[in-house]
Amino acid sequence: KAGVTQTPRYLIKTRGQQVTLSCSPISGHRSVSWYQQTPGQGLQFLFEYFSETQRNKGNFPGRFSGRQFSNSRSEMNVSTLELGDSALYLCASSFGGAGELFFGEGSRLTVL
Amino acid sequence: GESVGLHLPTLSVQEGDNSIINCAYSNSASDYFIWYKQESGKGPQFIIDIRSNMDKRQGQRVTVLLNKTVKHLSLQIAATQPGDSAVYFCAENISGSQGNLIFGKGTKLSVKP
Numbered sequence: 437k438a439g440v441t442q443t444p445r446y447l448i449k450t451r452g453q454q455v456t457l458s459c460s461p462i463s464g465h466r467s468v469s470w471y472q473q474t475p476g477q478g479l480q481f482l483f484e485y486f487s488e489t490q491r492n493k494g495n496f497p498g499r500f501s502g503r504q505f506s507n508s509r510s511e512m513n514v515s516t517l518e519l520g521d522s523a524l525y526l527c528a529s530s531f532g533g534a535g536e537l538f539f540g541e542g543s544r545l546t547v548l
Numbered sequence: 549g550e551s552v553g554l555h556l557p558t559l560s561v562q563e564g565d566n567s568i569i570n571c572a573y574s575n576s577a578s579d580y581f582i583w584y585k586q587e588s589g590k591g592p593q594f595i596i597d598i599r600s601n602m603d604k605r606q607g608q609r610v611t612v613l614l615n616k617t618v619k620h621l622s623l624q625i626a627a628t629q630p631g632d633s634a635v636y637f638c639a640e641n642i643s644g645s646q647g648n649l650i651f652g653k654g655t656k657l658s659v660k661p
Binding site for chain 2: 440469471479480481486491492526528530536538
């Protein structure tokens with residue numbers, strides 16, 4: 437069974453640009469969550485999608501957005517990038533109830 | 549098991565010894581707890597979970613203990629191996645907030661051969 441797949445794995449952007457990250461969940465999983473991981477703040481919840489609807493949202497500015505498609509694949513977008521957005525962005529999938537999240541390897545974003 | 553800023557607490561153990569990693573969680577409404585292991589360059593990997601109606605759960609070489617009175621979680625690893633070297637995170641889930649795990653800052657486990 438394939439795991440959670442995230443693309444791209446690495447990317448470099450400059451301030452002011454925007455970026456889109458993609459996540460393919462484990463087959464059969466309908467929930468996709470996104471997390472930001474930095475050395476200073478650790479792992480922080482961005483948002484969670486279930487059946488194409490945002491079900492939960494963390495405490496991040498509106499520059500961070502996401503969506504989920506009918507096949508459960510998800511994308512997150514960060515607009516007007518800032519240096520502080522440099523981080524590892526992790527996607528996790530699950531069946532949707534309160535249970536284990538399966539994480540991908542992450543997309544490492546560097547903002548110059 | 550909590551840290552501030554860039555400095556993760558580090559636990560250094562000898563191969564074959566038992567390891568205990570501790571974590572204080574924040575919310576009394578949390579009803580589900582997970583331990584994750586993260587190796588360098590990889591995403592977090594599930595180790596073991598426990599629900600709030602239990603105080604102990606055992607897996608293969610791992611045991612999680614939950615003390616709701618003091619909001620404390622611990623992970624015990626038996627016969628620690630070099631492959632166990634990683635950063636370990638505890639995470640809590642508040643009832644009704646699916647997909648939203650609140651992670652601790654992590655503890656770095658180093659196993660000396």
